[in-house]
Amino acid sequence: MDVVDLLIRFGLGLLVISLVMGVCMYSVLAERKVSSWIQGRVGPNRTTVPLIGAIPILGPFLTRLGIFQPLADGGKFLFKEDVVPAHVHKFYYVLAPIIAFIPALVTISVVPFGQYVDAATGTVKTLILANVDVGILLVFAVASLGVYSIIIAGWASNSKYPFLGGIRASAQMISYELAMTLSVVPVFMWVNAPGTEGTLSLVRVVDAQADWWFVLTQPVAAVVFLIALFAETNRLPFDMPESETDLVSGYHTEYSSFKFGFFFVGEYANMTVGACVTALVFFGGWHPLPFVTWADLAAWTGQAWMTTGVVGALLSIGTFVLKAFFFLFFFIWVRWTVPRFRYDQVMRIGWKGLLPVAIANLIAYALIIAAWDRWVS
Amino acid sequence: MAVKVIERKPLSWAERTYLPQILSGLRITFRNMFKPKVTVEYPEERPPIPVGYRGVPTLVRDPEGREKCVSCQLCEFVCPPKAIRITPGEIPEESQYAHVEKAPKEFEIDMLRCIYCGLCQEVCPEEAIFLQNTYSVTGTSRAEFVNNKQKLYEIGGTLPDKHFKWEKKRRAAEHGNAH
Ligand code: SF4
Ligand code: SF4
Numbered sequence: 001m002d003v004v005d006l007l008i009r010f011g012l013g014l015l016v017i018s019l020v021m022g023v024c025m026y027s028v029l030a031e032r033k034v035s036s037w038i039q040g041r042v043g044p045n046r047t048t049v050p051l052i053g054a055i056p057i058l059g060p061f062l063t064r065l066g067i068f069q070p071l072a073d074g075g076k077f078l079f080k081e082d083v084v085p086a087h088v089h090k091f092y093y094v095l096a097p098i099i100a101f102i103p104a105l106v107t108i109s110v111v112p113f114g115q116y117v118d119a120a121t122g123t124v125k126t127l128i129l130a131n132v133d134v135g136i137l138l139v140f141a142v143a144s145l146g147v148y149s150i151i152i153a154g155w156a157s158n159s160k161y162p163f164l165g166g167i168r169a170s171a172q173m174i175s176y177e178l179a180m181t182l183s184v185v186p187v188f189m190w191v192n193a194p195g196t197e198g199t200l201s202l203v204r205v206v207d208a209q210a211d212w213w214f215v216l217t218q219p220v221a222a223v224v225f226l227i228a229l230f231a232e233t234n235r236l237p238f239d240m241p242e243s244e245t246d247l248v249s250g251y252h253t254e255y256s257s258f259k260f261g262f263f264f265v266g267e268y269a270n271m272t273v274g275a276c277v278t279a280l281v282f283f284g285g286w287h288p289l290p291f292v293t294w295a296d297l298a299a300w301t302g303q304a305w306m307t308t309g310v311v312g313a314l315l316s317i318g319t320f321v322l323k324a325f326f327f328l329f330f331f332i333w334v335r336w337t338v339p340r341f342r343y344d345q346v347m348r349i350g351w352k353g354l355l356p357v358a359i360a361n362l363i364a365y366a367l368i369i370a371a372w373d374r375w376v377s
Numbered sequence: 378m379a380v381k382v383i384e385r386k387p388l389s390w391a392e393r394t395y396l397p398q399i400l401s402g403l404r405i406t407f408r409n410m411f412k413p414k415v416t417v418e419y420p421e422e423r424p425p426i427p428v429g430y431r432g433v434p435t436l437v438r439d440p441e442g443r444e445k446c447v448s449c450q451l452c453e454f455v456c457p458p459k460a461i462r463i464t465p466g467e468i469p470e471e472s473q474y475a476h477v478e479k480a481p482k483e484f485e486i487d488m489l490r491c492i493y494c495g496l497c498q499e500v501c502p503e504e505a506i507f508l509q510n511t512y513s514v515t516g517t518s519r520a521e522f523v524n525n526k527q528k529l530y531e532i533g534g535t536l537p538d539k540h541f542k543w544e545k546k547r548r549a550a551e552h553g554n555a556h
Contacts, residue, residue: 337405
C-alpha cells in the first residue's frame, strides 16, 4: 500500500465521517421537526444565516424548514459554559463522552454504501471503506462497546441519577444484545450455503438479497432485530438510561455544553449505523425493490448506464441512503408514538419475550435450511 | 346510583405482543403530521382575546376625555396583593371639572405584584379601572414594571360610557339642586 493509496483512504474516511456527522446533525433537526409535526406544532423555523437567508423565495423556505438550526445548535453546545462538577472523577468523566461516538464511527467503516460496475474492467466494485470478511461481527462487537461510555459516565459522575442510568444501561444492553445477535444468525446461515466460502460480510448479505429480501423470508428475525435495535441505541420506548421523568436525565445529568453534545451526537450516530445495518441486512441494501436489482433494470431496459460508472454508483447509493433515511425517520416516528416502558417491563420483554422468540426463530430456520439443502437444492 | 360492571376482557394473543397497538399508534401519529398546526407563531400572530379577558389593569377616561377616577382608594384597599398605590390630589378650582373635588395625583400599579384578579375593576364605583387586553408585560428592571398614572391612561385609553354620571352631576350643580 503506497502513500497515495493511503492518502486516498484517509480522505475517504474523513469524507464518510463528515457525512455521518452531517446526517447526525440533521437527524437532530428531523427529530425536532417530526416531533413538532406529530404534535401539531411548527418546529424550529426562525434560525437563518445572512446571505442565504436573503435569497427571495428559497431563503425563507429553508429558514422555515429549519435548515440552519443545526448550526445554531452546534454553536450553542460549543460556546456554552462547560461545567465540570467538583465531585466527579475527572479522567473518566472526560473519557465517557469520547467513547460515546467512537463505536459508531468505527462501525461505519464496514458498512457498504453501494455498488457499481467499473466500465473499463467490467468488474463489480463496492463502495465501502473496509471490505472485511467479519463485517457484521465487527459491527456487533464494536457497537456493544458503546455501553461503556454510559456506564463510565454514570459511574464517574458520582451522583445517584447518572449511576442508576448507567446500571440500567448495562442491564438493558446485555439483555437485548443476545436477542439481537441471535436474530441475525439465521440470516447468515442462509447466506453461507454449504459449498460457498463462509463470510460475515455485509456486502455478501446484500448480494444474497437480489431476489428475496430477508424481511420477506425471515420476518420474525427482522422484527426482533428492529426491537432490539431500539433498545441498543437507547431510543424510546427503551431509553431507560436517560428516562427524564424518573432519572432527571440519566447518565448525562452532570454533563454540560460540548460534552453533552458528544453524547447527543453519539446517540444519533449509533442510530445512523443501526438504520444502515437494518437496511442492509433485512431490507435489501441498495436493491431498489424485492426481486428487482439495478442490474435487472439495466438488462430489461437495455440501459447499461444504470449500473456502470458514476451514475450507477449514485443510483445504488441513493437507494441505500433512502432506505437508511426511512429507518432514521422510523426511529423518530416511533419515539413520538410509543410511551416509555418501565424498567421491569424492559427486562421482561428482553428476557421473556425477545430472547425465546429469537432462539425459536433460530432453531426453526436451522431446521428449514437443513431441510432445504437436503431436499430442494 | 346504578353500578355498571364492565367486564375486563383478557388480552388476545396479538394484543399481548403489543405490536398491532404500536402499528395503529404509528398510523395515528403519521396522520397527525399532515393535520393543520394548532399553534400560533406568536410575535407575528396573536391569539384572539376573548371578551372579559383579564389583562393588565388600566385607568380609562370617559368619552369627554376626563379622568374618571375620583381617588376613592377603594381599589387600593381591595387589592389582595397590595399592588395599587394611590396619592390623592385635588382638582384645581379653575378646572371645568372642579365639582368633582378629587382626582389621583399619582396612581401606581405594580405589575410584579398584581395577580390579575380583577377585584379593582369590580369594586370601582366610577368604572374608572379596567383590566384590558394587554397580556404581555416585559421589562428589564423592577422599576419598569410599576405602571404610573400616565402609563395607565396611555394603555387604558377611552372606553364608551353609558351613564355620563359627571355630566349630569355638573348640570345639577349648575341648576342649584345638588342632591
Ligand atoms: S387586578 Fe387584582 S391584583 Fe391587580 S391591581 Fe387589580 S385588584 Fe390588585
Ligand atoms: S380607580 Fe376607581 S376605585 Fe380606584 S381610586 Fe379610582 S375611583 Fe376609586
